Amino acid sequence: MNTPLLDNSETRETDISDAVEVAFAQEDATSLNEILERVTISEALRVVLDFSPQDRDSIISLLTPELASRLIDEAPLEVAGDLMEGQAPAKAVEIFDELDSDVQADVIAELDAEDAEALLAGIDPEDAAGVRRLTQYAAETAGGLMLADAFQFRRDQTVGAVLRSLASDDEDLERYNGQHPYIIDDKNHPVGVVSLRGLLTAKRSGRLEDIMVKPMTVPVHASLTELQDLFNDYDFLGFPVVDEDGALVGVVSRTAVDAAILAxxxxxxxxxxxIVGDELRTMPLAIRSRRxxxxxxxxxxxxxxxASVISAYEETLAAVIAIAVFLPMVSDMSGxxxxxxVGVTMRELSLGLVRPKDxxxxxxxxxxxxxINGxxxxxxxxxVCWVWKGNAYLGLVIGLALALNTMIAVSIGGVVPLLLKRIGQDPAVASGPLLTTITDMAGFFLVLSLATLMMPLLLN
Amino acid sequence: MNTPLLDNSETRETDISDAVEVAFAQEDATSLNEILERVTISEALRVVLDFSPQDRDSIISLLTPELASRLIDEAPLEVAGDLMEGQAPAKAVEIFDELDSDVQADVIAELDAEDAEALLAGIDPEDAAGVRRLTQYAAETAGGLMLADAFQFRRDQTVGAVLRSLASDDEDLERYNGQHPYIIDDKNHPVGVVSLRGLLTAKRSGRLEDIMVKPMTVPVHASLTELQDLFNDYDFLGFPVVDEDGALVGVVSRTAVDAAILAxxxxxxxxxxxIVGDELRTMPLAIRSRRxxxxxxxxxxxxxxxASVISAYEETLAAVIAIAVFLPMVSDMSGxxxxxxVGVTMRELSLGLVRPKDxxxxxxxxxxxxxINGxxxxxxxxxVCWVWKGNAYLGLVIGLALALNTMIAVSIGGVVPLLLKRIGQDPAVASGPLLTTITDMAGFFLVLSLATLMMPLLLN
Structure with a gap:
């Protein structure tokens, strides 16, 4: 364990790339799987993505469905879609079948309708129905983040039934790692949850409804922020998700929510x-350039x-050409x-420490x-300006303009993201350009109007 | 459950602020606790932080140690330290005792030595020793992120002992939520781990060493990136952490690693x-301004x-003053x-898709x-330049300069973070300024030297 963990050197990675290349050239599937199994999945993905799209698809076709599915799971979504599309239909289904239902839904959303249908037709119809249900929900909601299947029992089942299920060799159970068993009624409404402690202290023949407690549930449209608050407030590893009718439709895990928040x-x-919309360098040039x-x-x-502000003062500039040296500086520093x-506000927004009304x-x-900073x-x-250009008044003009413009820039910068958010605009995209335009205009105006006022002194 | 989750409106929050203010003015601790218990912990924190530092401390002194500890846990670290320092020694110890050992270590690191000693002297000596041990490790390592105590048993203990412990009412057990029981030998080395499945299928009288498997361990100095890879590769919710001698010193959980990655x-x-170093608006003005x-x-x-590049071409500028209008534009657009x-590279770095050698x-x-974009x-x-200033050659100069400088800026921007990382500098801090300086110099030079070359045509 410790060895691979600490031997993460670049040399080793080059070796792995080379080894993969050799095994691939010989179409030696066994070696290929062995080499890529030996490293972390993020390293394996990086090595595979280093190959051309065609080679990459061929390499994945040589991998076991299990390993291929882990690569797909690790890859950013756009890449995952491309990798699935690169596989022969039968292989694609095998890989798809290994993915968790939430990842399956994400992959389906990346594919065109025909490919998506082919994949869904290939897996168990009940699972496919679950995935179809998941694709209806927006990405950053409980529905979009949940697994379609829950660890669920009927209220008339016994404690023994749950213990036998926990003890069975059903590998699907790993998905429920750390989740509690939920009890549903005839209408599929979650009516109870039982703790491990409850299971271990009750009689095996006891009915679940006698030891269950009322579960906390999350509505399927709960937002990522609401989920974040919820997992903050409670130590649970997951919550059952219910639809508008109160029926259990899945389980949203702490891990899925954490991953979505990071993304x-x-x-x-x-x-x-x-950069609006996602970008990875493995994406086609036209998309990257266009975005x-x-x-x-x-x-x-x-x-x-x-710039039109500068243009309005060309006469002043012509008289004291040295001003042109400082215009970009005032613009850049204020920006x-x-x-x-802006950065502090964006962070406080994401930490939930400020709201638009603040x-x-x-x-x-x-x-x-x-x-102070101004x-x-x-x-x-x-x-600097005085020493450099030998005119104290020019120094005064530039210094005063930067001081005033810094005050403007800092105070506006703090509130611009909040105001944009309040009017429903994306503060991450629009804050920078909006702020820069305001501070550029104000900066150019301050420098040039102060210079115009003090023109006689500047010409000495 | 559903009601508070969906009733997250601003109106409500104002109500809560007002209610807290009233309860605080009347020093009504009961109401204060009730009001703040009713909302999410992030909302409660925001409401409390809206008060002045003095009032904030007084409010927290009126809360139960349990609720106060949840606020401290939720607060960014600098704030958590301030809040602890604002409490009377006895109250501070009560609150401190409620925190998880990893949070205790983080808080200790924020306090001065005297306050830290007072807190550690107030809690169980064994726990204090654990916290002291945790403070030795760097923040973004397994040691810095782990809990000091593990769910551990001796190899000669029985399956029944673990089941009894799981079934007991010891509230500390919640900390191990989803963690596996680890088996240690006489030297405190983790020699085994048992699964829930193993526990449920074995005889209660069976010895743990007969059903345990060898555990995967993490060295105490493992980096955050290594931990991220590990949790990516394995579905476990935690790993036992061992020191240089192989002794078990704690457990690092997936949740702690996810939170550290997000931070x-x-x-x-x-x-x-x-902004180098952390900043929150609740921090003192002097620190914020200085950072x-x-x-x-x-x-x-x-x-x-x-700017010295512009200064070197003042003659050209004086001849065609319109150029000064476009200099900041070329500088800003290229930047x-x-x-x-830079942004794409930083993201690919954090996703582990590129390495400095790429x-x-x-x-x-x-x-x-x-x-293309150039x-x-x-x-x-x-x-734009041609139409605005009525000179096609000026348009040619500005357009050509921006095209060339965009190529320079984009190609350099992609590699600057990688080169900075290779020489051990922080790419997040230095990439922007370095890139901007290069592209400003190149941009000013291109515009002004092309203009100098084409001067006769520009003067027509």
Whole structure:
């Protein structure tokens, strides 16, 4: 155990890549499986994805359905869909059958209707019905995150029945790892849950309804945030999920919720950097390029708006050309200061520490930081400008403009995500460009209007 | 259950704030506890943190140790430390005693030595020794994330002993929720683990060593990434943690690892926005201001370096003042394009899909995006410039410069995080400023040198 865990060096990975390449060239399925079983699944995935799409599909076709399904499970969703589509129909069904029902539903959502139907037709009809049900629910809801099957018993069954089931060799049971057995009535409503302690202290012949307690349930449309709060508040490893009629439709686990929260944090990170929709480098060039351009084209319009402020002051610029040296600096520094405030608000939003209605409180908190940092940065850049260009008044103009603009940028930056959220816009995508446009316009205006006012002094 | 879960409206929260305020003014501890017990713990924390530090401490002093400990557990670490310090010594010990050992160790790390000693002296000496041991380990390692106590038995104990323990009313058992019982030898080495299935199918009088299997263990210094891989590869809910001598020192749970990964993703997000070290708005102004300035001051130096390129071309600028309008635009657009590539690389790093040695492969992938997006954006801005300023050659200069600089920015942006990581720097903090400086310099140089070359045409 300890050895593979601590021997995670790059050298070793190159060896594995080479070994996979050799085994693949010889179509040696046994070696291929052995090599990839020996490493962690994330390493195995990275090695496989390093091959061209065609080779990658061929390699996966040589793997056992079990190992292939673990790779599919580990891969980001778009990639998982591509990998499934690359397999022959029979093999694809074998791999698909090994996946958990929530992953099956996610994969189905990535495929076109025909491929999806072929897969669902290949597995047990009851399981297929469960997966079809799962695909109806939005991704970040209890329905979208749950497993379609629960560890369930009827109320007239005995304690012995549960203990026998726990002790049986049914490998499906592993899915319920740590989950409690739920008791359902005739209408499939969850009416009880029994603890391990209850099972161990009761008579084997006792009926479950005599030792069960009322279960906490989650509605199928509960949001990810609601689930996060719930798992925060209770130590349980899972909750039974019920539909509008109160019938048990699945179980949502702490693990699935944690994974969804992490994924949300990571795509939010990406949106803040200006990529709307997911991107992985294994995706087709056209999609990657288009998704990035979508955001950039909006940004170019905002940039033109900001630049029009400079254009209005060309005379001032022509008189004191040195100002042009400092315009991008004021724009960049203010943008950075504002983005720090955006970052703190985005984090506090995700930690649940602020709500859109807190905008005023946040604004007051940010103004203080903005004033301090504005004064410090204004003095710094003012001195640099004075020393560099030999004109104290120019230093004063640039320093004063940066100081004021930093205050504007920081105080606006803190509240922009909250205001965007309040009007139903995505703060991760829109905060940066909106903030930058405002601070650019304000920055250019401050520098150039102050310079215009002090023009006689600047020309000395 | 369903009612509080779906009634998460802002109105309600204001009501709760008001109710807490009233109960607090009347020093009505009973109502205070009731009100805060009724909402989710994250809501309760937000409501409490909305009060001034003094009031906040007074409110917590009125809560039951159990509820107070849940608030402390939910709060970000710096805040948790402040809240503990705000309590009278006796109350602080009561609250501290309710926390899990891993959280106790985290809180101890936030306090000064005297306060920490006072808390540890107040709890069970054996527990205190466990917490002291935990504080020795780095935060993002198995040791830093584990619980100090494991669900453990001696090899000569019987199956019945484990079942009795599971069935007993010892509330501490909840901590082991879903964990397996580990068997240790005389030297405290974990030599076995038994499954629930094994326990249920064996005779009660049977010895544990007859049904146990060899356990997988994790070394105490295993990194968060190694733990992530491990929990990815195995469905277990926890692993026993061993020290250098192979002795059992604790258990690391999937939940703790998931929470640490999420926290890492969120602070990385913050570092990418230019905040090194944590920041929450509840922290003192001086710390918040200083942490932000640290990064900004470095950035100001880089900005000066970039601006010196403009300064070197003041003559060209003086001749065609319209260029000054487009310099910030080229700088901002290239920076955005480059940051998109940084974002994708950072995400692929966190998903484990790229490694520092993949820089060349990433560069090739990014060049293609850079060429396409460069051409599109270059044509767009070129046309805008031509129409706006009425000079086709100026459009050509600006468009060509942006096209080339986009290619540079995108291809460099993709590899900068990998190169920084290779030389042991934090890619989240340094990628943005480094990239922006390079693309600013290149952008200013391209615009101004192309303009200098084509000067006669621009003056027409």
């Amino acid at each position: 949300r944090s990571e795509t939010e990170n990406l949106r803040m950097q200006g 990035r351009l979508a955001w950039l084209s909006a940004n170019i319009v905002l940039n033109i708006v900001a 950075c200061s504002g983005n720090q405030a 905008a005023m409180r946040v604004w007051l908190k940010e103004v203080s930081v903005g004033v 004064v410090v940065l204004g003095i710094l850049i003012g001195i | 890492r993703s969120e602070t990385e997000n913050l570092r990418m926005q230019g 932000r300035l640290a990064w900004l001051s470095a950035n100001i130096v880089l900005n000066i370096v970039a 955005c394009s480059g940051n998109q590539a 820089a060349m492969r990433v560069w090739l992938k990014e060049v293609s995006v850079g060429v 051409v599109v954006l270059g044509i767009l801005i070129g046309i």
